[in-house]
Amino acid sequence: MRNNERQVRATRPAEVFMMKKRTTITRRDFVRTAGAAAATFMIVPRHVVAGAGVAPPSERLNIAGVGVGGMGAGDIGAVATDNNIVALCDVDQNRSAETFKKFPNAKPYRDFRKLFDEMVKEIDAVIVATPDHCHAVAAMAAIRRGKHVYCEKPLAHSVYEVRQLMKAARQHKVVTQLGNQGHSYETIRLFCEWIWDGAIGSVHTIHAGCAAVNSGIDALPRLKEQHPVPPTLDWDLWLGPAQYRPYHPAYLPASWRGWVPFGNGTVGDWTCHVVDPVFWALDLGAPATIQAAVKDYDPKTQGDAFPKGEIITYEFPSKGKRGPVTLHWYSGTERIPRPKDMEEDDKNVETGAVVLGDKGTIIYGSHGAGGVRIIPQKKMDEYKRPEKTIPRVKEHHWDWLQAIRNGTRAGSDFASYGGPLTEIALLGVIAIRMAGTKLKWDATRMRFANSKKANQLLNHGCHGSPPCGGRPDSKALLSSCRVAINPSCHTPAHFNPASPP
Template sequence: MINPKTPNNLNRRDLLKAGAALTATALPLNNARPAAAAEPTQKLRTAHIGVGGMGGADLNQVATHPRVEVTALCDIDSGILEKASQSHPSAKTYQDYRQLFAELAGEIDAVVVSTPDHTHAPAAMMGLNHDKPVYCQKPLTHEIYEARQLRLVAEQKQLPTQMGIQVSSSAQYRGATQLIQGGIIGKVSDVYVWSHKNWGYDGPAFEGEDAIPESVAWDLWLGTAAERPYKKGVYHRSQWRKLIDFGTGTLGDMGVHICDTPYRALQLTAPLWARTTCRPPTGVGHPEQNKVEYEFPGTAHTTETLKWTWFDGAMSPPDLSKFNLPADLKLHDQAAFFVGEEGTLLLPHVANPRKFVDGKEVPVEMPKLEIKNHYHQWVDACLGEDETISSFSYGGPLTEALLLGVVANRFPGKTLEWNAEKMEVTNLPAANKLIRRNYREGFEVNGL
């Protein structure tokens, strides 16, 4: 049965208690640091925030681990929550994650956050503040500042974390990473990355309002974002990825998957600058088509600096004809392309890489790797028996880099010079207003 409490039942003291850094009395497993392995029979009691769509998939996957006990379910949509509860009838149910932590922090060991992007950081930080390991869907956060703070707190507390880029655990991407770092095409000078998806909106602001469905706690869905009327088919379960207040567009969302392997394999850090080619900003949605250029400092696997270019929507795939590829090569809808000193490498989305030299394809022998389950890897890390491949220490910087491009979308044609240490655009002060947002009263969280 859905917990009948609503946000109005939570007083200010309860909310502050829920968000405080040291409110929970940590059980041995709550700290879940890899150095202290759990007993073989011990269960990991999980709380799941967001259980519809991708959240439902995350819930189902985590629950397949034999040592997971689904203890709490949370979703602002009571219909979605009821459906998830049917598969996990012993789990307590909530519509407000703040209430979940206020009431149940001592009875859960780890947290899975699978909400729209704008709620990732506050929900994940609340989990970290209570010393809970966190699995958080990609992109890690909605703003650069949030990504930095989640990484720092997770590292300070030494908690097992995982950003939900499941493909990072795939044999194809792990194998490609090994090949690139092994020098299969020598040092890399340029990377082209693209997705045909259009998770943008070039239309006008939404007018009017519709009746809020009885199942939807609209105020909770808005969460940290500014208040606005409910519109059917626009926000909840629909276009939120496309809208600047809630999602991060194709670059921030799908870009995490496609950009993961190049960023990881080349061991990149923070970009030096970013520049976008797209339509003028509307204040409503992300661009429907987009080209974003970055320059990264060089690493052991690149030339002195690395040029990185992203394309999405109708701007993808890019024109790569200048690289002397086979005439009959058809580029995939989503892929990464590496330009090296000793050839080029095409890495389709979740597929084996293809190498080209002097206009001909060269066979690639893939490393033989163990199949890994991204979700189970995090559970095992919480139990002290493994390490995660995409912890917040990795996912935070990757998210920061991509979100700098999302910020650049609001200043098309302008080069944003980036000081990563200060989290500051040094040549365009107006851009710095987009690095960190103000949370709506009542949804503030310590650390953010």
């Protein structure tokens, strides 16, 4: 038996592990089929063969990281203790240097396609933490190879990419997790339990947002400057499926979030954190309408960058026993209004949400409803908290790893939760680019009922006039548009056919 293979014995759920002859499969086979046949297998408990605090061989997963500077460094560190980090990939040697140094036994790569070609048989799971515009190409490449995927938020750069990833995750029966880590916090569970308990009655309005300004507007005049590509950066691979453009330091290392070709602005960067609690508690689903109001922004001359602030209004229809809900999103220079129930010495909510019900108000911070409380404090003190009914999890990465090992669904999986949540953020991005127009959204058909132009924005990969005519529902889209969520390409030139020789 090779070092990277371990025996995992097939058992019925009620059986204990017994030392007798029976059919065996490799650890590799187990991990690959865990999602489809969880009840058939039992991983060796850590106390049986490894002692306290050490993972036995059959529990250790071989994990690769794509994009390992910034958030990726933290993600890799979070899963490294009881698993094997076997490969690391990043196009920026300078930004990712510390991560490569920390894991000297991991095979280094610049191009994730080469990583998958060479190590497809050695990898169980992949963490994707690239800039937004490359999330889909990397995640899809992993999923189609049967690898479990953890992807930083937002899941993708377009609604079309989200739908394709949701579909692929179902088809390939892999365990997925969106990187909105607050979804595994205690506070988001408390918030849901309070809402379901009727702590503030029927929720009708939400004011949510983030004070961060993710905008490239101030840097637009500087784009005419010429800068050499740093020797530690592979610019062509960094661009990935995006349209070719010359390198400029205004895009890196993290400011790409403020540029339409690469990021999703503040709404795309923070919705998956801030809206997550109400999305879960109220089972919001898809909005019926979306409209953005933007000041001091001209899409014709500034459309390459996101504005410094916007207010986006989503209208969610009645669902089940709850009535309609209106969500107002505030980005950057636009701030969440102060609720009337807030006490005089209390601070305004700058990043988080104010949730209004017909019997009261709840406020919370950004990740996982941090600092959640009923206001004013007197009502919080008088509130008799309900029993805890939602299962608690240790940590977000842990939740994903346990789901892989147990063949269960992670809390923010692509297909049923993380994808639909990301879609709300990306619909907001489209609303910004269609500012002033109230868009009517048909989630089932994945189209806007009243705007052909908005429909063309459902897939950022449609540059110019592709054969599919920009229609996101076209069967020709994958092959004709340059959003490369088809991993069959093998050369950087495929990513950037317009790049100079």
